Amino acid sequence: MSENLTPENDLSxxxxxxxxxxxxxxxxxxxxxxxxxxxxxxxxxxxxxTAAPLSLWADAWKNLRKQPLFIISALLILAVxxxxxxxxxxxxxxxxxxxxxxxxxxxxxxxxxxxxxxTLQGCxxxxxxxxxxxxxxxxxxxxxxxxxxxxxxxGALAGYYGGWLDAILARLGDIFFALPMILGAIxxxxxxxxxxxxxxxxxxxxxxVFGWPQIARITRxxxxxxxxxxxxxxxxxxxxxxxxxxxxxxxxNSMAPVIVVASISLGxxxxxxxxxxxxxxxxxxxxxxxxxxxxxxxPQVRNNPAVLLWPALALSIxxxxxxxxxxxxxxxxxxKARKR
Amino acid sequence: xVMFAFRRFLQLIPVFxxxxxxxxxxxxxxxxxxxxxxxxxxxxxxxxxAALRAQYNLDQPFxxxxxLYLKNLVTLNLGQTFxxxxxxxxxxxxxxxxxxxxxxxxxxxxxxxVLFGVIAGLRKGKLFDSTVLVAxxxxxxxxxxxxGFVLQLVVGVKLGWARPTVSGAAPWNELILPAVVLGLVSLxxxxxxxxxxxxxxxxxxxxxxxxxxxxSRRRVVVVHILRNSLIPVITFLGADLGALMGGAIVxxxxxxxxxxxxxxxxxxxxxxxxxxxxxVSILVIVFVVANLIVDLLYAWLDxxxxxx
Numbered sequence: 001m002s003e004n005l006t007p008e009n010d011l012s013x014x015x016x017x018x019x020x021x022x023x024x025x026x027x028x029x030x031x032x033x034x035x036x037x038x039x040x041x042x043x044x045x046x047x048x049x050t051a052a053p054l055s056l057w058a059d060a061w062k063n064l065r066k067q068p069l070f071i072i073s074a075l076l077i078l079a080v081x082x083x084x085x086x087x088x089x090x091x092x093x094x095x096x097x098x099x100x101x102x103x104x105x106x107x108x109x110x111x112x113x114x115x116x117x118x119t120l121q122g123c124x125x126x127x128x129x130x131x132x133x134x135x136x137x138x139x140x141x142x143x144x145x146x147x148x149x150x151x152x153x154x155g156a157l158a159g160y161y162g163g164w165l166d167a168i169l170a171r172l173g174d175i176f177f178a179l180p181m182i183l184g185a186i187x188x189x190x191x192x193x194x195x196x197x198x199x200x201x202x203x204x205x206x207x208x209v210f211g212w213p214q215i216a217r218i219t220r221x222x223x224x225x226x227x228x229x230x231x232x233x234x235x236x237x238x239x240x241x242x243x244x245x246x247x248x249x250x251x252x253n254s255m256a257p258v259i260v261v262a263s264i265s266l267g268x269x270x271x272x273x274x275x276x277x278x279x280x281x282x283x284x285x286x287x288x289x290x291x292x293x294x295x296x297x298x299p300q301v302r303n304n305p306a307v308l309l310w311p312a313l314a315l316s317i318x319x320x321x322x323x324x325x326x327x328x329x330x331x332x333x334x335x336k337a338r339k340r
Numbered sequence: 341x342v343m344f345a346f347r348r349f350l351q352l353i354p355v356f357x358x359x360x361x362x363x364x365x366x367x368x369x370x371x372x373x374x375x376x377x378x379x380x381x382x383x384x385x386x387x388x389x390a391a392l393r394a395q396y397n398l399d400q401p402f403x404x405x406x407x408l409y410l411k412n413l414v415t416l417n418l419g420q421t422f423x424x425x426x427x428x429x430x431x432x433x434x435x436x437x438x439x440x441x442x443x444x445x446x447x448x449x450x451x452x453x454v455l456f457g458v459i460a461g462l463r464k465g466k467l468f469d470s471t472v473l474v475a476x477x478x479x480x481x482x483x484x485x486x487x488g489f490v491l492q493l494v495v496g497v498k499l500g501w502a503r504p505t506v507s508g509a510a511p512w513n514e515l516i517l518p519a520v521v522l523g524l525v526s527l528x529x530x531x532x533x534x535x536x537x538x539x540x541x542x543x544x545x546x547x548x549x550x551x552x553x554x555x556s557r558r559r560v561v562v563v564h565i566l567r568n569s570l571i572p573v574i575t576f577l578g579a580d581l582g583a584l585m586g587g588a589i590v591x592x593x594x595x596x597x598x599x600x601x602x603x604x605x606x607x608x609x610x611x612x613x614x615x616x617x618x619x620v621s622i623l624v625i626v627f628v629v630a631n632l633i634v635d636l637l638y639a640w641l642d643x644x645x646x647x648x
Contacts, residue, residue, distance in 0.1 A: 175358030178628045180583060183620055187366055190608055190616060271483045275590060278485050301489050302497055312486040320481035
């Protein structure tokens with residue numbers, strides 16, 4: 001801080017907060033390069049004319065590759081994805097086959113071939129943990145996709161066109177905000193129509209219904225920030241229709257904060273599914289998921305806590321990696337925060 | 341300020357009607373008849389069915405149904421539980437417990453969250469900062485019910501420092517453990533928010549001015565940085581109090597705390613739709629009002645907000 005203390009620095013700085021300045025200048029550099037003959041550059045030969053400017057994403061990727069937080073979380077997510085898609089690679093026991101469970105093993109500890117012991121029903125804890133990955137991850141991924149589509153479209157339209165559309169969508173968002181996610185999900189999931197047809201998809205629909213306003217708000221804010229940017233005006237002046245300018249220029253440039261929040265939300269959706277399953281309102285018993293396993297292990301938690309702790313550990317590590325990924329992305333996509 | 345409060349209050353009205361309409365619509369107008377569900381899907385005597393429909397106003401057109409539901413909500417005539425108790429009386433009994441738990445959790449969040457956040461923010465990039473950051477990430481990632489079971493098992497059962505479950509009267513000392521579980525996740529957020537806010541303000545012009553005119557670091561931190569950095573933290577805490585007052589379904593369920601969250605949990609398990617709707621409606625109102633108070637608090641603390 002001390003190097004900034006010189007008086008001329010103090011005077012030259014306008015009253016505008018530094019945050020704004022940083023954003024405006026980076027935007028101009030990225031997207032608008034004036035033709036040389038119109039630019040009174042003195043030291044033209046010092047500028048490498050052939051070098052293409054790094055896009056926000058290329059710049060972020062350059063930064064991300066060096067961040068340990070990103071590398072760890074990306075590797076963990078990759079591992080979880082592989083486990084979710086190919087669970088049979090990681091265990092020779094197929095826990096979906098009831099005959100692999102034997103009540104003789106009920107609540108038994110670890111032994112060779114069964115590293116994490118057995119559940120009350122005598123099923124292998126490790127195999128169930130491996131096979132439970134898919135349902136939990138599916139809920140997280142598809143809910144995030146749904147929320148991004150619904151919230152993204154709503155937020156982008158509201159922010160770009162403004163006016164009555166914005167007013168209506170903002171009020172609609174407020175209404176959904178008034179219902180905390182878990183409370184809202186509880187109401188929907190205990191409806192007869194949902195209670196009797198529980199599946200991964202009903203859980204996803206429920207979470208999307210209560211998750212979209214957050215993404216809509218973020219998208220709206222980012223779109224408003226960009227809709228009057230020079231590069232949008234320029235593209236319109238070149239004859240692009242208003243809607244095409246939104247799709248081709250405004251939305252791609254507004255994605256950074258949305259992606260960050262989506263990554264973190266993915267983790268919270270997995271937790272929400274587990275919480276609903278824990279309350280007995282989430283995935284049906286027939287679906288193997290961490291939330292269901294934790295819920296099943298709950299009555300025996302004082303005698304046999306391991307059965308509860310292993311799926312809980314898997315769940316926490318997965319959620320943690322998505323939150324860490326979001327954190328790393330936030331740092332990488334916000335050059336202003338990086339400089340400090 | 342009065343104008344701002346008035347405008348903000350007006351915004352509340354569509355939210356109130358919208359949210360209650362949404363809850364009501366979801367429960368009573370979606371496919372799958374709640375009355376049929378009462379009998380477990382088996383055929384019901386027509387007279388019984390008609391009486392039940394009349395009791396829940398389901399024989400009326402939808403808008404009249406909704407109007408009657410609103411009227412009942414406003415007059416706190418929330419119907420009865422399966423065991424014949426008035427829902428409003430049950431909520432009134434449970435609420436003080438939830439309020440006590442919420443206040444304790446909030447105190448934990450505020451005291452430790454601000455303390456750790458300030459230290460981490462002032463020493464950004466140092467060992468304490470990184471440790472606190474990683475720890476807060478872990479706390480955020482572990483679901484509340486896992487945290488609850490682990491602490492219940494370790495502190496309550498293995499170490500015996502606290503009662504694993506809360507007794508009927510729910511005195512303050514028995515609520516400490518549930519309050520810690522309830523407060524931990526938000527504690528992590530408070531720490532991160534305070535840290536970011538502090539480290540952002542450290543680079544602000546007014547801080548440089550304060551340092552330049554020769555104030556001691558202590559005075560700069562306490563009087564200048566802290567006062568300005570705590571505005572977003574206070575609003576977060578306010579919003580969180582609203583969420584906490586909405587009942588901690590999971591935490592209260594685990595520790596058997598006789599609050600509104602537990603009430604809701606048991607009503608869900610027993611499949612008492614009418615009770616669930618009544619409790620959730622009340623909680624939504626509490627949540628909306630709490631958010632209103634937070635917004636007003638924000639405007640009062642930060643005059644810039646009022647003129648936007």
